[in-house]
Amino acid sequence: MLSWRDILDILAVATLFYYVYRLIAETRAINLVRGVLVYLLVWFAASQLGLNSLAWILGNAATLGAFGLIVVFQPELRGALERIGRGRFQRPALAESTLSELVRALERMSARRHGALIAFERRTPLGDYASSGEIVNARLSARFLESIFAPTSPLHDGGVIVRGDQVVAAGCIFPLSDRVEKYIGTRHRAALGLSEQTDALVIVVSEERGTIRVAERGQLSPPLQPRDVRERILEEIRV
Numbered sequence: 001m002l003s004w005r006d007i008l009d010i011l012a013v014a015t016l017f018y019y020v021y022r023l024i025a026e027t028r029a030i031n032l033v034r035g036v037l038v039y040l041l042v043w044f045a046a047s048q049l050g051l052n053s054l055a056w057i058l059g060n061a062a063t064l065g066a067f068g069l070i071v072v073f074q075p076e077l078r079g080a081l082e083r084i085g086r087g088r089f090q091r092p093a094l095a096e097s098t099l100s101e102l103v104r105a106l107e108r109m110s111a112r113r114h115g116a117l118i119a120f121e122r123r124t125p126l127g128d129y130a131s132s133g134e135i136v137n138a139r140l141s142a143r144f145l146e147s148i149f150a151p152t153s154p155l156h157d158g159g160v161i162v163r164g165d166q167v168v169a170a171g172c173i174f175p176l177s178d179r180v181e182k183y184i185g186t187r188h189r190a191a192l193g194l195s196e197q198t199d200a201l202v203i204v205v206s207e208e209r210g211t212i213r214v215a216e217r218g219q220l221s222p223p224l225q226p227r228d229v230r231e232r233i234l235e236e237i238r239v
């Protein structure tokens, strides 16, 4: 007979699996999970069929492999733990007027081909990344963003971090993604990297092409018009 404890236990385990699946579903680790499941299946089949040598090799390799995977997938594990710790706390909202200033800056920087990298903090605090640059804590305006990313500005290298209506820091170093698509350079890779490790929404203006793209949850959008970026921010960040 199933007692209420068994039912609670089953529900807890099912919920745990569901959340673990959701944590990894949007990362490259999902392919790994599929691989591990096939591995476990073969191992199980080998031991059931009495294929002792194969079962022995798979059993021992699994212990070594587990350590290897922790090392290789350290960024995903870190991202997952950060997502667990994020809680429900919402960051300050972005005012409509700030959004208009951002769109104006994007239009001008894209037309002039001034490279830019702008990260919007959401639930994952970006304080660690902010401290890799200069803390500025100034209200976001088109002219301010344009002057940061002007090629002669001492702060134009690196990314800017925005929290609510404030530019918190400039000249920040973001983690580089190790994705190796040919068309992406380091600025785009830094945008992707930050979006893989945190829930930040990151805008990149390409210096070479003047294109504007958005990186979010490890995905880089195709080139967008400034008004599309506006829509995207309206959808994704509370305004």
Ligand SMILES: Nc1ncnc2c1ncn2[C@@H]1O[C@H](COP(=O)(O)OP(=O)(O)OP(=O)(O)O)[C@@H](O)[C@H]1O
Pocket: 115, 116, 117, 156, 157, 158, 159, 172, 173, 174, 175, 176, 184, 185, 186, 187, 188, 189, 190, 205, 206, 207, 208, 209
């Ligand atoms: N880790 C990093 N964090 C933040 N910014 C970075 C990082 N690495 C490089 N950058 C920025 O990217 C700039 C170099 O961009 P690069 O031309 O290599 O990339 P790209 O993706 O091809 O961009 P673009 O299309 O603008 O040329 C650097 O000058 C610097 O401002």
